[in-house]
Amino acid sequence: MTEPVRLSEDKMGDDSELIRSMIERWAAAVHAGDMEGTLADRASDIVMFDVPPPHRGARGIEEYTATWPGFFEWQASGALFEIDSLEVTAGDDVAFAFALLRCGTPEQLAASPETRLRLTLGLRKDDGRWLVAHEHHSFPDTSTAG
Numbered sequence: 001m002t003e004p005v006r007l008s009e010d011k012m013g014d015d016s017e018l019i020r021s022m023i024e025r026w027a028a029a030v031h032a033g034d035m036e037g038t039l040a041d042r043a044s045d046i047v048m049f050d051v052p053p054p055h056r057g058a059r060g061i062e063e064y065t066a067t068w069p070g071f072f073e074w075q076a077s078g079a080l081f082e083i084d085s086l087e088v089t090a091g092d093d094v095a096f097a098f099a100l101l102r103c104g105t106p107e108q109l110a111a112s113p114e115t116r117l118r119l120t121l122g123l124r125k126d127d128g129r130w131l132v133a134h135e136h137h138s139f140p141d142t143s144t145a146g
Contacts, residue, residue, distance in 0.1 A: 015090035019123060019130055023086060023097055026132075031081040033072035039065060041131055043124070048135040051117075064135075079105045084116055095123040095130065115139065 022041050029037025039061065048058045050067055058064045075081060086099040102109060103117035122134035 015095065015130070016088045019088045019090055019095055019097060020086060022130060023088070023099065023121065024083065027081060027083050027101065030068075030071075031075065033076060035065070035068060035072075038068055041129075042135075043126070043131040043133040046133055046135065048137075050137045051139060077105070079103070080109065090123075093125040095125075097121045097123070112142075115142075 026038065026040065028034075029040070042061060042064060044061045045059075046061055046064050048064050048067065050058065052067075052070075054063075058067050080102050082102050084100045084102055086097065088097040089095060097120070099119040099121075100116035101119055104112075104115065109115070116139075118136075118138045118140070120134075120136040121132050123130050124133050125131075
């Protein structure tokens, strides 16, 4: 079981690093198809806007959980899900992070090597523990490029 990220007095200044570690563990869990690790440190009232529907977003941990099995199945066919860059800004009780990820099959990434999945996270501190309350995934719209 993945342990939640809790803060101690000597780590209060290291919130950005704690959050960075939490996001890196989450990305590794997603890549491994590990549902428990994917759900770790998510708020029960999380809202996620994802690339595929529902377009209104997945609201609450049950809907969030339901979005992952199809992705895990697709990824098990050999797709990548890895952080390319990650920025974290943490305040006393709220934080945000944004990242670019290599997400796709080897063929997709070879055909479009610059394409990155964009990830934005909104976090809140609840009883000394950072939780992801908002998650947003998107790809750039290249249909009008040129």
